[in-house]
Amino acid sequence: MVMAGESQFHVLAVDDSIIDRKIIQTLLKTLSYQVTTVDSGAKALEFLGLHQDDTTNPNTPSPPNNHQEVEVNLVITDYCMPGMTGYDLLKKIKESSLRNMPVVIMSSENVPSRITRCLEEGAEEFFLKPVRLSDLSKLRPLMLKTKLKDQNQKQEEKAAFQSPKLQQVEQKQQPSNDDKGKAIDEGLSPEKKN
């Protein structure tokens, strides 16, 4: 269900297995997301517009999706990959200017210490493979939360540069945005209530 005027969410899926890439792509498309799949952490960083050196500068301000040509709203990555693991990728993203980007990890192995480590490093969710549609329906609130946070941040930044008179006019127009956000959130809650 895509609301009129609302741009689609774009998910970047990272997995070295061609079969898993095909499956995750189909699952995400079924949920009406835009999907890009890559087969390595290095390619993921490249797609996100991050370079290896970007990730070591914690002082880089975090304007949303500044480096990218294409906006990505969430990264879902396999844990076990040759070269850069999903954990390595998670760490690099969290240390970069895209640190607010929600990252989700998938793994075929149920290793509690692995799960804890990922969540502690900032992963929003950890899914066991094979991943189900019901797992992926948890993604929307994550992406929405970040989008709303970004929108609010933009609003605040704009307001800071405007005269008090203009600010009043802007604030009158704001309520409709907030209501939309609330409605979407409530619509998503059913699962949590169970």
Place this chain on the structure above:
Amino acid sequence: MDVVNQLQRQFLDYSASLHREGFLDDQFTQLQKLQDENSPDFVVEVASLFFEDCEKLINNMARALEQQQGVDFKQVDASVHQLKGSSSSIGAMRVKNVCIAFRSFCEAQNREGCLRCLQQVTQEYSLLKNKLQTLFRLEQQILAAGGSVPTIE
């Protein structure tokens, strides 16, 4: 209509037997549910990718196990791990189960055990390939007769 009904029943019976005999598990059913007008050949495509992947990985394992000067069990294990992952993703339960045993032998660096598992995994892959091709053929026959493929639950 009789022909279609017969074919549909054949299809359902055959599906049921594949599940009963452990060739396929629920994950395969999940994939079938994902198939729709937007991805009408999804299951066949995933199956093809799986078989290609299987062949490649089995060859890798065979080559690694052949090394007379010393088997790199880590390399064998890496391939088995990948195959275990793919078979789990497609719902190929028997293949997956052999991979689980296979990994133990890799860990134990037991060449004989590994070779036995390699033989088993090759066998299971062949069996599954044949059975899925039969299943897909039944689907094609139903569609050709003007019917629709029944959904499994």
